Amino acid sequence: MMPIWTKSGKKHAVTLLKVQDCHVLRYISKEESGGKTSKLLVGGKNASPFFKSESTMEIFKEAGVPRKQKVSTFNVTDDAIIKPGTPLYAAHFRPGQFVDVTAKTIGKGFQGVMKRWGFKGQPASHGQTKTHRRPGAISTNKAAKVYRGKKMPGKMGNIYRTTLGLKVWRINTKHDIIYVNGSVPGHTNCLVKVKDSKLSTYKDCNKNPPFPTFFADGDEKLPEDLYDEEMFQFTDPSITYA
């Protein structure tokens, strides 16, 4: 995470996300998948092809791509279908866009009720016998049972969570890095899924995004760094309020 300053002098914290060898693996049509839209399978970071079963390696062989560590699905409209095997780059996103980031949260293991659900526990002194971090009562007398989904101790973390509506401040095309506002679920160097935001306030935020994606061998030659309009670039002199 890094600080970033706007032209008015305000500071924001930013997370760096690297797009590492992303390729489109397979196209699944609407009828095949059984959903409302067709799907595209996308694979992430390269990994070793050894000690894996034939069935898992089939998908990668068809696309002609080395084995990927993470495979995720994206729901796509019919006009945005991409041929399997095309590489995806960070320039697919543009600064000023809003993005949702999904990842597995940091696993905390088996945790008690105070850390997992934020219960208040019991006082430390004044006669408490062996009861300082326990849940207390779990149901009422009339219910005569414990409801399903009752908050109790258990394994915490290591589940998929999404942070919605994160602004993209900057894109580095040379190293394929996306600078995303705020914090993102997961530990450092974990694999993350980045999608266009589903929030209705950011529906019209994209002005001419690269559609269906940014092709490196195309005509567009982008500069090494793409900045948002409001972001302070270090090539400018210091800010003055005149």
Added chain:
Amino acid sequence: RISSDGKLAKFQPPPKPVIIDKQKQREERRFLSPEFIPPRGRTDPLKFYMERKDMIQRRKVFNIPEFYVGSVLAVTTADLYANEKANRFVGICIQRGGKGLGATFVLRNVIEDQGVEICYELYSPRIQAIEVLKLEKRLDDNLMYLRDALPEYSTFDVNMKPVSHLDHEEVPVNKLQVRMKPKPWSKRWERPKYNIKGIKFELPEKTMKEAQKWSQPWLEFDMLREYDTSKIEEKIWKEVSEELKK
């Protein structure tokens, strides 16, 4: 040319000038700002590389001078609510923290009998000028004990003139031993964990002996705590100096 004899004098070449290569003397002393050295962790080195690029870019446009904890600085920031839209603060640097773009330094001064500490970010675009009025080092890395010292040690004249310092000379170390206000202090500075050498402790010997009970002599031999930065520093110094020369 005709000399007084009337015959042509033999041509005497002028004496060779003595060239003192001051650049060589300057290069012997290197200073790498502490925020360039990455902390020990599992982060990808690419992240530190990107941060360093930004830091070097900022240094090309705006001059961040070399300074240490204990030097007196004057900082002008852009302030929306000030008269001239600019705010100047003079103080002694008591702490340098943070790594990368978020590096900070705290300046302390006593203005009209009120102690004031301001924490500035080195790479913030609102800072318009940093001048080093007095470049010197002290016996410690962290001068937070000045809060419990007599106010005369933290007062610096707001209009003081910059003290000149030659480039090739070594940075002077001020071996001042500071006198403290009576206890209670904000922290127990006599305890060995702070390892302070710049205080003149006027406490009874009994207190000093009792403070040694909290000493942890095994810490300096702990191998897992070792972080040798010499090689990393070399690489980063080469990178930074090459980029800044361009």
